[in-house]
Amino acid sequence: MKRFVKAATIAVAAVSLASVAACGGTGGSSDDPNTVTLYSADGLADWYTPQFKAFEAKTGVKVNYVEGGSGEVVSRADKEKSNPQMDVIVTLPPFIQQADKKGILGDTVPADADKLPDTAKAPHYVSLANNYFTMIRGTSVNPKPQSWNDLLDPRFKQRIQYSTPGQAGDGTALLLLVQHVFGEHAGLDYLSKLQTNNVGPSASTGKLGPKVSTGELSVANSDVQMALAAIANDKMAYETFAPAGPDGKRTTLALPYFMGKAANAPHADNAQKLIDFLMSADAQKELAGAAFGVSARTDITATGPNADAFTKALAGVDIWQPDWTDVNNRFDEIVAAYNKATGQ
Incomplete structure (x- = not known):
């Protein structure tokens, strides 16, 4: 598990898995057709926050954000398979492969899949952000x-x-x-x-x-x-x-952040919209500046002090x-x- 989201900076419903388990919800109703639920390993909150706002402004769909450890989010999704709550998951390897093996993931193909190298995509997940x-x-x-x-x-x-x-x-x-x-x-x-x-x-x-x-x-x-x-x-x-x-x-x-669409997503159309949005060039260009992330897209080269710091670290x-x-x-x-x- 990584760092927790600062509640004051998140404009969407964001809760940890511990509080989800306590209240029995994800910060929003899975019955609402204008929502999409993302389970994510923590670490990308500084980038997620503005992207979720922009996504809602563009689509009218609110993001219910559930944050936890890499293994925790997969474990929760697995326990909920008989009553799926999650639409999209983001986690680190080998936990994304675990989710795939458990049948949690379905076909995951972003709109710009041709901009991703073969190492950054699989039938059921893609690299949202490269990391090490x-x-x-x-x-x-x-x-x-x-x-x-x-x-x-x-x-x-x-x-x-x-x-x-x-x-x-x-x-x-x-x-x-x-x-x-x-x-x-x-x-x-x-x-x-x-x-x-x-x-x-x-x-x-x-x-x-x-x-x-x-x-x-x-x-x-x-x-x-x-x-x-x-x-x-x-x-x-x-x-x-x-x-x-x-x-x-x-x-x-x-150690990339991988993203996959739930096999039985309650809001499958919204899940695809969110995946396309987060993998879009406009969103991916903001990874470095907002959260020191590195895009896997071949048409994006990060520049600026954050990108320089990342390069120096490696x-x-x-x-x-x-x-x-x-x-x-x-x-x-x-x-x-x-x-x-x-x-x-």
Whole structure:
């Protein structure tokens, strides 16, 4: 899970999954023909807000926005399959692949699908915004950790925390990346050793950033888009970094926000309208300026200080593209092995 939406800035019905479960609703009625319900992993609120306003002004359709962790939104949609409430979902891999495997998603083809490369689209989902995993460290931490092995230093005892693999998209990405960098079994051994310094499980990636900023934590996990937005907009006192592996190389993995249309969307026409709108050139051009996002469209090149900051964060870093279908097929096995290795 990433950061929560600031209620004062959202002009649409926006609630967390916890409050949805408590009140039994999504901030709007699924019977209203002039609504569309979006379940989304958090992190894009600064971009969503103006886009939802523009969408309503153009179409007359209000967006009921439900925000939660990457795994949470899929879990809720799955539980509601007998009585669908969701029209569109946005989440990170491998959770979008999970949703697809569970039969939650239907055909998802935006109006400008020809502007997307093959790596940014599948029959049931498309890349809404490109993004990448990162670690963050407090600006006052000295000396600065530069490698994964640096994080094993006793000075970081109970000063490191990462979101829980299997629950959070960024936490799952950390597990996969560490196994890619060290090797599958050696990666689990590394994470077992890191437990001495790890505060413990966290379902929310977004809750960790403020702890790093205040000095409660020295290091945590995040993703480039969310971290840069928090540094710029919330004045967080931390910086992104890609730890070096045993070979000295710095590596990250691609972690895009994927969007899919619900297989049994209560408002299928409105769902298509929202997907087309959010994937349109006009909306995608605003990703960088509003939320440090990067469009997957081949006809859009982000410019400006936010785009420059994003490029700088990835300078000199190798980008790994996991086989998300394989990850999804082995998901339970991967998480179980992690839990056994770390005693979770």
